[in-house]
Amino acid sequence: MPNPATSHHRAPAWHWVLATALILAAASIPVLRFLIFWPKDQWQVDVEVYREAGVSILIGRPIYDAMTEAPQLLPFTYPPFAAILAIPLALLPFGVVGWLWTVxxxxxxxxxxxxAAYRLIHTGPGGAARPLIxxxxxxxxxxxxxxxxxIRxxxxxxxxxxxxxxxLRRPRPRLLRSIAPGxxxxLAMAIKLTPGVFLIHYLVTKRYRxxxxxxxxAAGTWIAAAILLPSASLAFWGGALQDPARLGPNMGTSNQSIRGVLMRLGPDGVAxxxxxxxxxxxxGAFGFALARRAYLAGDSITEVAAVGLMACLLSPVAWIHHFHWMVVVVLAILGAQPWRDRRRAFAAALIWVWFTCRLPWWGISWIANDxxxxxxxxxxxxxxxxxxLLxxxxxxxxLRRSAPGRPGALSPGPTPPASGARGAGIRSRRPAGSSPGASA
Structure with missing residues (x-):
């Protein structure tokens, strides 16, 4: 039997070429739709916002007063550190930036x-098949x-x-060996505030380090940005952050957070x-409890997926594209060995179909046609x-079906180290069937 720790190096080059071709072919559908056939005045409107923030820094224009060109007229809504990261975008033509960003x-x-699928990829039929999986x-x-x-x-x-x-994934990726967990x-929080929900999860699971x-x-990047861009930092933390209207019409269909739905259906005011x-x-109680159970069970994919959904559901504004977390969610439900538990495969397929069908716009068409x-x-x-919520x-x-003795179950790992113990934030256990190669 081949050594699982080394077999992942044995995939023929043509397997990687075929996998790349398959991915590009699938991605070509939204790319053609939104970068080739989409109206030019709606082309890559958000990356244009990022680029304009970088332009604002270079020309000395107030970052949070600037708008993109008509008809969109979109303001920059991220912390000043994100604007600093956008400076390289300002050095390239917008058309080039849009295509590079898509790639x-x-x-x-x-x-x-x-x-997110390392359990399935690394417990499959062997290293040669991993690119194809x-x-x-x-x-x-x-x-x-x-x-x-x-992409749009x-x-x-x-x-x-x-x-x-x-x-948060365990085993920890090799690329992060010299980077402390957290x-x-x-950095994600420094760019966009919603990943702050992971702080709640860290506290719930007593991972204080x-x-x-x-x-x-996050604080270090914000302080550095405040030193470099004091007026922009004051404008963001002292005003722009408290103005949800800058994000767009909160009652619009694209806002699929709890608050967005209630604004469309529920009463106004105090009620x-x-x-x-x-x-x-x-x-929040259900979601963070689920993430904690997944952490204790050694299922870091479900852990990340649950907390990521909290970033969407609990935020006042969660546009449809914020639900990119569904990629992790589908793979969390699918698990390590879906061929041993077809119910999990069906459940994962159900969520994939649900979020592929663009149901909110079906609803808009239904209402518009009366x-x-x-x-x-x-x-x-x-x-x-x-x-x-489903x-x-x-x-x-x-996760309950992954309990010991059930089909496709994960082997129970050792109890996580107590809070405050050395390496408390770094778990060494890994789900059954994973290998050292899974930390790639």
């Missing part, structure tokens, strides 16, 4: 699949509605998901805020929130 998103999404798993992910929207707008979510996944989450590393990293708070507490009954249109309009429950169900 980077395809690579990042493929990386997400590589790290990667290609087969990654290809359909580009048809997910959130992933397609990320030129969004940053693929990179945020990849950073958080790499930071640092990549901190990882929480401290994340906070220190609406009270209902939202109750829903946030209930969903088809009866209207309630069906309203249900479809808010289907991504319902799908995310995905949370299915991950809970799948």
């Amino acid at each position: 980077a998103q395809i690579a990042a999404t493929t990386g997400i699949v590589w790290y 990667l290609g087969a798993l990654a290809a359909p992910m580009f048809w997910l509605h959130p992933v397609g929207d990320g 707008f030129g969004q940053v979510n693929a990179f945020i998901v990849l950073a958080c996944l790499m930071d 640092v990549l989450v901190g 990882e929480a401290a590393a994340a906070v220190a990293t 609406g805020s009270a209902i939202w708070l109750v829903c946030v507490l209930a969903v 088809w009866p009954p209207e309630v069906i249109g309203r249900i479809l309009q808010n289907a991504d929130l319902a799908g995310a 995905a949370l429950w299915l991950m809970h169900w799948a």
